[in-house]
Amino acid sequence: MPKPVEPAHHPYGPKVGALVERLASLPGIGGKTAERLAQHLLDCPKTEALAFARAITDVRAAVHPCPECFNLTENDLCDICRDPRREKHLVCIVEQPRDLLSLEATGIFPGLYHVLGGRISPLNGVGPDDLNLDALVKRVRDRGIQEVVMATNPNLEGDGTALYITNLLAEQPVKITRLARGIATGSVLEFANREMLADALRGRQAF
């Protein structure tokens, strides 16, 4: 849930107030930190502040989902899909690009990924149609994929999404595994450490 935006009151004026609000709406940034960051953006050389603004604009202009796996990329295909050394018949399914980054950081997964773009969550109005599932089914069917590793988050919605996908792929000759429960149920995958994730990848089990 996004933090509510406070009304703009800043002794320097409304534009500084607006910047402090924007900074405070970032994840993990509180009011005091937002104030300090705004102050830094005022104190630093003007070229530096403008380069920061430009970096944000550039990123949003350049980055888009990979048409193959829905990872984010600045290229036609993402780095992983383009890499000829990756095992093409093994696909790891994750909810978000940041989960992919966490798994990639273990350095032990030789296959490709498929980013769902979320998980099935009726309470938040997210259904199967909101995820990249048609593309997944088509990919498994047309690309001779032999194993799909479920790496959705180890909680109710993540498990439910994995189960839904298992049913969706039931007709196809593909082995379905999931991350070993080295990761604690109820925790958030994004914050798991490297070792825990590496153990979970190595010990993946039949689903």
Place this chain on the structure above:
Amino acid sequence: MPKPVEPAHHPYGPKVGALVERLASLPGIGGKTAERLAQHLLDCPKTEALAFARAITDVRAAVHPCPECFNLTENDLCDICRDPRREKHLVCIVEQPRDLLSLEATGIFPGLYHVLGGRISPLNGVGPDDLNLDALVKRVRDRGIQEVVMATNPNLEGDGTALYITNLLAEQPVKITRLARGIATGSVLEFANREMLADALRGRQAF
């Protein structure tokens, strides 16, 4: 001292790498937080990310030092200098605009401010000429200022700067006081809490 900028390596591409670097160069933002913030700026609606970039650009275009006291402002004169209820013959001298904000937050100082723009620091190559001292001397002389309160940081350089200013104003019929040492020597003014600063303001002593 600014943090060294890491070379751009990001799986999404160099533009995301550049944004992560910029974020990590902000005060108090480490590599992991920078990565999460960049991810947020990729995940959030594009309009929101662009509005953030715009907020930074707008602030740098709009904010400038007050010509009277060198506080930051988006107006001709800052809010404090424009306020007819402020005591015009009492001026509090601070190093940075953020110190002014901390003192203002106590709500007990009735006078105006003068922002030096730093403190005398030979080791960092900051001399008297780099501070807004000529304007201070002129202001004290021409505006009938009766009391100057030194609120430089309670450390060697801050005390040295206050002493330098005391000598500079020695010829003028102005009372010079300093913040009561309710604030611990060696600490940083910016992080002092409201009560401590309020005590220090109330108990200010002859210099």
